[in-house]
Amino acid sequence: MKTFVNANARDFKEAATLARQAARDGKSAAFSGGGSDLLGLIKEGIAAPDVVVNLRSVRNAQRVQDASGGLTIGGLTTLDDLSRDGAVRQRFAVLAEAAETVATPQIRNVATVAGNVCQRPWCWYYRNGFPCFKAGGRTCFSPTGENQFHAIFGGGPSYIVHPSDLAPAFVALDATFRIAGPSGERTLPAADFFVLPRENAARENVLANDEVLTAVQVPAIARDTRTTYNKIMDREAWTHAVVSAAVVLQMDQGVCRAARIVLGGVAPIPWRLPQVERLLAGQRITAELAARAGEVAVEGAMPLPKNRYKVPLVQSLVKRTVLDLATRT
Amino acid sequence: MSEQTGTPLSALATVGHATPRIDALERVTGRATYTADVVLPGMLFARALRSPHPHARIRRIDTARAEALPGVRAVITHENGAVWWGAGSIAGGGQYNDELKQITKQRRYTFNNPVRFVGEPVAAVAAVNRHVAEEALRLITVDYEVLPFVIDPEEALEPSAVKIWPEGNLALNTRNEAQPNAVRRGSLDEGFGAADEVFENRFTTAFVHNAQMEPRASVAHWEGDKLTVYTPTGGISNCRHDIARDLGIADENVRVVCQYMGGNFGNKNQNQDADLIAATLARKAGAPVRLELSRKEDWLGMHGRWHTIQRYKVGVKKDGTITAIQSRAISGMGGYRKNSGGVSGLELYECPNVESTTYPVYTNRTSSGNNRGPSDPQGFFGIESMMDEIAHKLKMDPVEFALKNMRKPSAQLQYTNYSLDECIRRGAELFDWKRRWRPTPGSDVGPVKRGAGMSFMAFRAGLGRSSAMLRIDARRRYTLFVGVTDVGGGAKTTMGMIAAEELGVPLSQVDVVSGDTDRCPYSVGESGSRTTIMTGYAVVEAARDLKRQIAEHGIPAGNDVLTASATPNPNSGGKVRSCFGAHFVEAEVDTELGAVRITKYVAVHESGRIMNPLTARDQIRGAALQGIGQALREDLLYDRRNGQPLNAGYYGARHMTHLGAADIEVTFIEVDDGFGPYGAKTIGESGIILGPAAVANAVSNAIGRRITDIPIARDRIMGALA
C-alpha cells in the first residue's frame, strides 16, 4: 500500500478545493466517503492517491430530508440509514430495496450514497491490476477473455457493467444529482451523470477530478405509483448484481399509465429501456404483455461469448418483475 | 440387514453427550490468541513479494533499495534465503516422510527460480512494521525473463507444451518415473464383451480453495539454536519434524505452538513455506518475525483442491450389473506436487474388470494440495454422476442401482462392521426418495422444477499410533497433555471428554494442555480425520494406566503427582475399518433464472460411536455445505491468454454465506465395532465427499439434462437449457 496524506474537508466546497490544490501541486487526490471501496483499491495498489480527501468530516450531508413530496438525500447518508428511512421505505421502495441488497450489513453501515454511485467497476481485470481502460490503459481484456459478468448493452471499448445498485434506482426515479466544484455547483439528471465508455473509457461518470457529488434529489412521484428493485445474485449476499431491474409503474386500475425501467449489471451505465416503457404505457399488464416486455427488453443485446446467458436472464427478469409489480395487491 | 453390523451402544457418562467446546468462550469473546495475534518483544513484521507471472526465470533481483529503507532489517530471495521445502513438492505426492524428501527430484524451495505460478514467493522482507515492509517490497526490482506457460492440464500433456519441469509435465512417481497411476483388475475386453450396453462420458471439476477463515501467518523466534514457531497447523508434531528437517536442525531444537487456529480443511497440514520464510528472516534479522499473508496471497500462494478431467467408460448388463469400468483422469497439480492428484470413487463399485489411470499434471496455476477428503468429492462426483446417468438410461432407480453395485463385504474384504446398505436405505426413507425422485427427469410442469439425487461413500477409519500423557495432583485435578490442535473439529474438547469418561470424573475436572510440542507428546496430526481414533485411543490407555496407579498408590498427597502415558499402536486384525454415509438431495431449479436452491438435504452417516453430537453434527453440516458450494459455485478462473487468476478470494469465488446455507438434516447410525475409543470412527472429511455428486444428480433429475461440469453455475444451467 502506498502511503497517503489524509485531509479532512469541512464542507464540499473545501473538499473540491483540496482536490484542486493537490492537482496544482502535481499530486493525485481521491475523495473518501465510507472508504469501503477506495481503501480496498489503495490496499491492492490499484488506486494510489497522494491525498485522500475525507468527506466524513463534512457536516449536514448525512440525512434524508423530505422535500415537498420528494427527497433530498445527503451524499454522505449511509446505505443502512437510507434503507431504514421511513419516507424512503414508504414511497420509494425501489430505493430502499436497492440499498438493502448491497453487499453486507458491515459495508452498508459505512458506505455512503455518493460513494455507492461513484464506486469503481468490479470487473476482475480492473480489480486484479490489469492495465485496462479503467486503470488508465488502452485496452479492455474482457471481450476476448473471461467475460461472464460483462456488458451485453452499451459495451465498447470497455465492457464493464456499472456496479452500483442505487444507480438504476435513481435513474428510474428520475433523480437529480447535485455536484460541487471549487468554483460552484451544478445539477444534472441522474441519467446524464453516467457516461458510456465510448465517450470516456477511463471513467464511469461526468465528474471532474475536483468535483464531488453532494446530494441526490428525488422528485415526488404520482400517487398510485409502485416501485421495486429486483436483483439476481450468485449468492444471497455480499455480491453485486448479475443483472437487476429497477421498475417504476404508475398504475390506474390495472392499467399502466407510465413506466420507467432501468437495468443494472448489463451495461457500463444504468441501462434504461425506453422501448419497454413505451410498450407498457397505457396498457393493461397481462402475462402476455409482460412476456412481450421481456422480449423487447433484450432487443439489440450484444452478448460476449461467455455471457450469452444474460440475455434470457434479463428477459425473464423483466417479465417477472413487471408482472409481479403490476399485479401486486 | 448385514450381519457384520456392530453391536448397539451402551450409554456412557460423558462421551456421547452434547458438549460445548471447552474453549468456546475464549474464541467468541476475542480472548483466544491466534497466530496473527502473537506479539513478542522486538518482533518484526514481514511481507512477501510474489510473482506476477505464471512462469518466468529471474534474471536478476535487486534488493539494494529495499535494504536501504530505514526500518528494514532483513531481505531474502532465492539467492540468499532459499530453503528446500520438502512438503512443498513430493515425488508421488504420497504421505510425506524423510525418505520421500530424499527421493524427490522435482523440489520446491521457499524461493524458486524459475517461478511456476502467479503468487509464488520471490522475496520477503522483515521490517519494524508492516507498512515499512510493504514499502520495501515496492523497492525490490525483479528482472524476469517471461517464459511460455500452460494453464490447461490436458494441453500440458501434449508434447508441444512448455515443460514446467525438465522431465516434462507429468509429475514423477516415487520411483521418479513419469508414469500415470494405474490400477488394473480383470480384463476390460471380457468385461465390455459381456456388457449389453456401454456408456461413456466426460466430467470436469474445478479448483476450489480450502477457504479456511484464517489466512496463513507464522511467527518465528530464535533463542540461540532453538527455534520457536507459532503457526496455524493441523499437526504440531509433523510440523516440527518438517521444519527441523528442512532447516537441517534437530527436532528438539524446534518448538511449534498452535493454541488456536481458524480452520484447516487440509490447507495447513505439515509445515508451510511461510514457516520457513519467517524462520529464515528471523535468523537473519536476529529478532522474532511475524509473517502474514493477505487473503489473496493465501488463496494463490498456498493450495486448493485439484481440478480434474475424468473420462469413464462403463459396461453394464440389462439387469444393471456392471461388467467393466475404464477411467482416465487428469488432475491439475499446479507448479508443484503437494499431493497425490488421486481421483477416488471407483473402489466403491463391485466390478471384476477395472482399469483406472490417473495423470497428475503440472500446470502454471496455483498449487493443488490437501483439501478435506483430498481426492474424494471430485472423484465421487464423476463416478456417481456416471452411475446415476446409467441407472436412468436403464430405467432403474439409482438407489436400487447403488444397492446392487456397491462394494460389499466378502471373504477377501472383511470390515470391522459394514453399514453402507443401512445408510442408503435409511436415507432413502427419511428423504422420501420414492416421492421426490423423478423417474422422468425434467418432467415438472412450469419453469421451476424439482429433482432428487443421491450419493454414497465409505471412508477409511483406520487405527494407528499416537500418544497421550495424564497427570493427577493432590487437588484431584487431572491434566491431559495431548499434541492436538483444534482445526475446527473440536479435538481439545473430545480429548478432554475421553479422559473424563475413562477416569470417571466430570469434564470440568480435566485441564487439557495441547498445541505445544515442548509440552505435549507426539500426536498424529489433524489430517486424515484420525485424531479422535488415534490420539483419542492413546488417551483411553493413558487414563487406564493412571487409574491403575491411583488404585495402587491412592490419590497423591501434598506436592506429589501421579503421571501416566501411553503410545498404543492398535490394529484391526486385517479387517477394513470404514465409516459409511449416504446423502440425499432435492434441488429446485428455476430454469428461467438458472438458479438452484437446495430444498431438502438428508445426510445419514455411520461413524461408529458419536463422541460429541454437537460437533459431530456440525462437522457433517459444514462439510455438506462445502460440498454444495463445490457443486454449485466455487472455481478459480484463469485468463488463458496471460495465465492470470481472476477471482481469488471469498468475493470472487462466490463462497456461500449463512444466508445461502441449506438445512442439512443429519442422522447418525451408531454402532460399536469394538475398535477405536469406545467404537468411534472418523467423521471430519467424510461429509464432504457426497455433496457434489448428490447435488449434481438432483439438478440433472430436475432439469432433464446431465450437467457434467461443476460448478453448476448459472451460465452452465442456462447454457444447458438454451
Ligand SMILES: Cc1cc2nc3c(=O)[nH]c(=O)nc-3n(C[C@H](O)[C@H](O)[C@H](O)COP(=O)(O)OP(=O)(O)OC[C@H]3O[C@@H](n4cnc5c(N)ncnc54)[C@H](O)[C@@H]3O)c2cc1C
Ligand atoms: C464485498 C463487496 C460487495 C459489494 N457488493 C455491492 C453490491 O451488491 N451492490 C453495490 O451497489 N455495491 C456493492 N459493493 C460496493 C459498495 O457498495 C461500495 O464500496 C460502497 O457503496 C462505496 O461507498 P463508500 O462511501 O464507502 O465509498 P468510498 O470507498 O469512499 O468511495 C468510492 C469511490 O467513490 C468516490 N467518491 C466517494 N464519495 C464521493 C463523492 N461524494 N463525490 C465524488 N466521488 C466520491 C471515491 O473517490 C471512490 O472512487 C460491494 C463492495 C464490496 C467490498
